[in-house]
Amino acid sequence: MSEIHEQKILVLDFGSQTTQLIARRVREARVYCEIHPCTMPPDEIKAYGARGIILSGGPASCYEPGAPSVDPAIFELGVPVLGICYGMQILTHLLGGKVARGAKREYGPAKLNIQRQAGPFRECGLDEPQPVWMSHGDRIEKMPQGFETLAVTANSPVAAMGDPERRIYGVQFHPEVAHTHGGAAMLAAFVLGDCGCDPIWTMHNFAEATIADFKERLGGQKVICALSGGVDSSVVALLLHKAIGKDLTSIFVDNGVLRAGEVAEVAGLFRDVFGLNLVVVDAADLFLDRLKGITDPEEKRRIIGHTFIEVFDAEAAKIAGEVQYLAQGTLYPDVIESVSFKGPSAVIKSHHNVGGLPEKMKLKLVEPLRELFKDECREVGRELGLPETIVSRQPFPGPGLAIRIMGEVTRPRLATLREADAIVQEEMRASDLYTKVWQSFAVLVPVKTVGVMGDERTYEDVVALRIVDSVDAMTADWSRVPYEILARLSSRIINEVKGVNRVVLDISSKPPSTIEWE
Numbered sequence: 001m002s003e004i005h006e007q008k009i010l011v012l013d014f015g016s017q018t019t020q021l022i023a024r025r026v027r028e029a030r031v032y033c034e035i036h037p038c039t040m041p042p043d044e045i046k047a048y049g050a051r052g053i054i055l056s057g058g059p060a061s062c063y064e065p066g067a068p069s070v071d072p073a074i075f076e077l078g079v080p081v082l083g084i085c086y087g088m089q090i091l092t093h094l095l096g097g098k099v100a101r102g103a104k105r106e107y108g109p110a111k112l113n114i115q116r117q118a119g120p121f122r123e124c125g126l127d128e129p130q131p132v133w134m135s136h137g138d139r140i141e142k143m144p145q146g147f148e149t150l151a152v153t154a155n156s157p158v159a160a161m162g163d164p165e166r167r168i169y170g171v172q173f174h175p176e177v178a179h180t181h182g183g184a185a186m187l188a189a190f191v192l193g194d195c196g197c198d199p200i201w202t203m204h205n206f207a208e209a210t211i212a213d214f215k216e217r218l219g220g221q222k223v224i225c226a227l228s229g230g231v232d233s234s235v236v237a238l239l240l241h242k243a244i245g246k247d248l249t250s251i252f253v254d255n256g257v258l259r260a261g262e263v264a265e266v267a268g269l270f271r272d273v274f275g276l277n278l279v280v281v282d283a284a285d286l287f288l289d290r291l292k293g294i295t296d297p298e299e300k301r302r303i304i305g306h307t308f309i310e311v312f313d314a315e316a317a318k319i320a321g322e323v324q325y326l327a328q329g330t331l332y333p334d335v336i337e338s339v340s341f342k343g344p345s346a347v348i349k350s351h352h353n354v355g356g357l358p359e360k361m362k363l364k365l366v367e368p369l370r371e372l373f374k375d376e377c378r379e380v381g382r383e384l385g386l387p388e389t390i391v392s393r394q395p396f397p398g399p400g401l402a403i404r405i406m407g408e409v410t411r412p413r414l415a416t417l418r419e420a421d422a423i424v425q426e427e428m429r430a431s432d433l434y435t436k437v438w439q440s441f442a443v444l445v446p447v448k449t450v451g452v453m454g455d456e457r458t459y460e461d462v463v464a465l466r467i468v469d470s471v472d473a474m475t476a477d478w479s480r481v482p483y484e485i486l487a488r489l490s491s492r493i494i495n496e497v498k499g500v501n502r503v504v505l506d507i508s509s510k511p512p513s514t515i516e517w518e
């Protein structure tokens, strides 16, 4: 634990859809925080040493049997507590107030009239009502002793309450969502004002602290890192490189299903510019041989995943000296998912990653990004001098172009898709849409259609454009890309990519579709 982790906020999760957003907002106020399930044992909560506790919302009703609760000892720790929606209701229930079903469910926007500038509202003006976002059916009938109303809406006589003496507050609305315009400022006022945290959680400080920590813990030991050229593993490799230099070996596998120019770009940047000890493994033939005749999407993923582990394993074995550590780009959302109060979600596609490696290789894991959200990881990348082309990279799946070629993956079909994909990348970057959308790519459809080119009949492939907006890839919608850009994409692909005479646009949302086609 370094200094920047010392002043922290604990977010206890009661199963809300927006718990992660609470943590995001606290981090944006430059304060470190972690999400833990509401079932965290009281002695652990105490030992954790947070400067403040935030109780999230949740789907349950606190007066029902079996509703999730929290040990009331948290109110005796002497640190400020803020309950949001269910969090406010459960604290009311535990402190002797009364919660009951309201006459009307309140869902969506509301106008908040703040009556007292205390707690999260310490910086708020009293004249203008604030737009806030509500999502509840229960309401506070009676506040616990010592509490007073801090704000009201037309529908909620107790839209916010507080006991400023004990610094315990509750808000019925959701300050963490964007629809509550002043919400981020309210959460910042709570963590900086009430909890007294200093705004020291910056990615500059994070990078420095992580590098210093690695120098101390890993100095003189051998570490390996699987580098994909994506932002996560690139940031991991650079952090480690700055800490232990040549004791880090990064391994980049050309699996034959990478994008155009990727091998040269990754090798050029990390080896020549950053001076990393980088092994580039040309395993394209091996991967493509094994993919021969395979058309089933899950089978493709399985083969690529297994082959990847095999290749990686073999390369790691060649490194002189005993390797003790494997570095991975695990991000905080992955960590939260595995400890969340909600159960794990159903598997729709088996995502390839190197998760199978450590057990097999008996290596200890180094996961420097375990505490970071994606945009924080990008910020660290910028701090470390990673160029914007890598920092702002759209996600690219491990199985690469193989899951964007419907049907068999062959070299000629790969060449076709690569060319079309390069045009999509180029045009999207040129139009500045590249960083606005979540992903934009081409898919090769296993269908031939008739066309006419220079008076001649053609009978060629179809390319589909997949361009989506999303915040976390869990849901997505097709991007409303301006017609001129679509026109340019279509015309360039048909004219420049041999063997393609038709371009179509995928206008499906997720769900029920998925972002990738396989």
Ligand SMILES: Nc1ncnc2c1ncn2[C@@H]1O[C@H](COP(=O)(O)OP(=O)(O)OP(=O)(O)O)[C@@H](O)[C@H]1O
Residues within 6 Å of the ligand: 225, 226, 227, 228, 229, 230, 231, 232, 233, 234, 251, 252, 253, 254, 255, 328, 329, 352, 353, 354, 395, 396, 397, 398, 399
């Ligand atoms: N071609 C590759 N060579 C070496 N390692 C790879 C390769 N592809 C994937 N990996 C490793 O597997 C991990 C998971 O890959 P994937 O691309 O599916 O995830 P990711 O979340 O996009 O991560 P990243 O942003 O680092 O690419 C990567 O972080 C990297 O460590």
Ligand SMILES: O=c1[nH]c(=O)c2[nH+]cn([C@@H]3O[C@H](COP(=O)(O)O)[C@@H](O)[C@H]3O)c2[nH]1
Residues within 6 Å of the ligand: 301, 349, 350, 351, 352, 353, 395, 396, 397, 398, 399, 439, 473, 510, 513, 514, 515, 516, 517, 518
């Ligand atoms: O690391 C990855 N390994 C994979 O095997 C994989 N498959 C899909 N994706 C990416 O995940 C997000 C959601 O994709 P889907 O809607 O297709 O499931 C999208 O961003 C996809 O690009 C992958 N990422």
Ligand SMILES: NC(=O)CC[C@H](N)C(=O)O
Residues within 6 Å of the ligand: 016, 056, 057, 058, 059, 060, 061, 084, 085, 086, 087, 135, 136, 137, 138, 139
């Ligand atoms: N969003 C929430 O936290 C909802 C809390 C509670 N289930 C209600 O309906 O009021």
Ligand SMILES: [Mg+2]
Residues within 6 Å of the ligand: 228, 230, 231, 395, 396, 397, 398
């Ligand atoms: Mg990647």
